[in-house]
Amino acid sequence: MERNRVVIVGGGFAGYHAAEHLAKSVDPNETEIVLINPTDYFLYLPLLPEVASGILDPRSVSIPLPGAFPGVRFVLGEVTAVDPDRQELTYTDPEDNTGSLSFDRVVLAAGSVNKLLPIPGVATHGHGFRGVPEALYFRDHVTRQVELAAATDDQQERDARCTFVVVGAGYTGTEVAAQGPSFTDMLAKRHPELSDQPMRWLLLDVAPRVLPGLDRRLSRTADSVLRKRGVEVLTETSIGEASDSGVTFKSGQFVPTRSLIWCVGVRPDPLVEALGLETQQGRLAVTEQLSVPGHAHVFACGDAAAVPDSQNPGELAPMTAQHAVRQGKLAGRNVAASLKRQALSRYRHRDLGFVVDLGARKAAANPLHVPMSGLPAKAVTRGYHLMSMRSNRIRVATDWFLDATSRRQLVQLGMVRSGTVPLDTASPEVPNLRSNGGTEQESTEG
Numbered sequence: 001m002e003r004n005r006v007v008i009v010g011g012g013f014a015g016y017h018a019a020e021h022l023a024k025s026v027d028p029n030e031t032e033i034v035l036i037n038p039t040d041y042f043l044y045l046p047l048l049p050e051v052a053s054g055i056l057d058p059r060s061v062s063i064p065l066p067g068a069f070p071g072v073r074f075v076l077g078e079v080t081a082v083d084p085d086r087q088e089l090t091y092t093d094p095e096d097n098t099g100s101l102s103f104d105r106v107v108l109a110a111g112s113v114n115k116l117l118p119i120p121g122v123a124t125h126g127h128g129f130r131g132v133p134e135a136l137y138f139r140d141h142v143t144r145q146v147e148l149a150a151a152t153d154d155q156q157e158r159d160a161r162c163t164f165v166v167v168g169a170g171y172t173g174t175e176v177a178a179q180g181p182s183f184t185d186m187l188a189k190r191h192p193e194l195s196d197q198p199m200r201w202l203l204l205d206v207a208p209r210v211l212p213g214l215d216r217r218l219s220r221t222a223d224s225v226l227r228k229r230g231v232e233v234l235t236e237t238s239i240g241e242a243s244d245s246g247v248t249f250k251s252g253q254f255v256p257t258r259s260l261i262w263c264v265g266v267r268p269d270p271l272v273e274a275l276g277l278e279t280q281q282g283r284l285a286v287t288e289q290l291s292v293p294g295h296a297h298v299f300a301c302g303d304a305a306a307v308p309d310s311q312n313p314g315e316l317a318p319m320t321a322q323h324a325v326r327q328g329k330l331a332g333r334n335v336a337a338s339l340k341r342q343a344l345s346r347y348r349h350r351d352l353g354f355v356v357d358l359g360a361r362k363a364a365a366n367p368l369h370v371p372m373s374g375l376p377a378k379a380v381t382r383g384y385h386l387m388s389m390r391s392n393r394i395r396v397a398t399d400w401f402l403d404a405t406s407r408r409q410l411v412q413l414g415m416v417r418s419g420t421v422p423l424d425t426a427s428p429e430v431p432n433l434r435s436n437g438g439t440e441q442e443s444t445e446g
Contacts (some may be wrong), residue, residue: 011037014302021332
């Protein structure tokens with residue numbers, strides 16, 4: 001008997017959990033499950049800032065996809081087109097070979113990419129923060145700037161190399177800015193020439209406060225921690241232009257810098273627009289059962305899907321890891337139910353709160369909406385991440401222990417060039433580095 005084939009597009013939070021729960025719900029003799037993703041690992045995005053600052057090894061936050069679940073076949077490639085009517089998709093592998101797969105059911109969990117605003121110079125001089133290559137580039141780049149600053153006698157050049165501008169005060173930007181000062185201080189201590197040199201970090205956003213999506217008390221906690229570490233928090237501020245010598249704010253102020261870190265947010269993967277199906281706010285329109293209207297064999301979840309928020313009628317579920325995980329689980333169960341001609345379940349989710357790691361012994365969290373800060377919040381934050389990792393827990397815990405008890409190894413790895421981590425992830429003129437179906441670190445919530 002010919003088996004049904006279910007193809008899951010994307011191996012991020014939504015796709016990973018869809019594959020896991022689908023594999024548990026179907027008979028492998030009756031259903032073939034194929035998971036296709038541009039990388040061979042699921043990336044635990046919330047801990048990426050700790051990779052960038054040298055606390056965690058990148059392998060600690062990268063969970064292999066081949067063989068991850070019994071009965072799931074992995075295909076390395078990037079889906080370029082999906083034909084819902086012919087029930088077929090095409091993909092390209094890392095060596096530009098093309099392939100195609102037919103399907104009886106498909107789960108679109110392609111995730112999101114950097115949100116690039118039309119600001120002159122940002123695509124050329126800014127660097128995003130969406131994957132392991134970008135985190136490693138960030139680490140190399142910051143290390144290089146400090147070392148080059150120590151090598152020059154030109155004070156203006158030294159000041160520019162020791163200035164780091166982070167745009168976007170959501171989860172990603174706040175955590176990057178929180179980890180940054182201690183990272184550059186460690187680098188500077190190795191160079192006597194920089195003993196009196198200030199390491200300047202700026203965090204700016206058009207919003208009136210950092211972490212605008214969180215409870216105001218948690219926002220104030222994060223703001224206080226950042227300022228105590230010397231971070232210049234600039235709210236209601238935006239960039240007008242970026243160049244190789246610095247950034248110009250819309251107010252006209254010019255800040256000399258060689259480092260522009262773009263953490264403004266995300267938008268759905270370009271694959272969504274290419275489908276030609278109905279969208280809402282750029283995301284693929286789906287029912288509460290996560291199926292695409294008019295195409296009962298097509299399901300979508302995570303950042304790619306406009307899932308109705310049952311807790312807020314008329315609104316869409318936020319593009320966060322918390323929602324992506326739970327939508328992925330439901331998508332897996334509903335696909336299995338559809339194959340068995342059973343009723344599908346609706347997506348309902350109660351927000352469990354958020355965690356934001358602020359480096360050192362600081363964090364902000366509101367588990368079950370109980371605001372916390374300081375060391376208790378740090379314990380909750382790290383406990384939540386270990387609980388959510390599914391695997392690699394020992395690796396992560398070991399890296400944290402080594403960071404607390406020994407000197408951090410701070411070297412340039414020299415493995416990633418800036419051209420391989422373009423900020424404009426949708427442009428056909430530059431290499432396309434997609435988010436492997438994950439969700440923006442704006443989703444470090446519990």
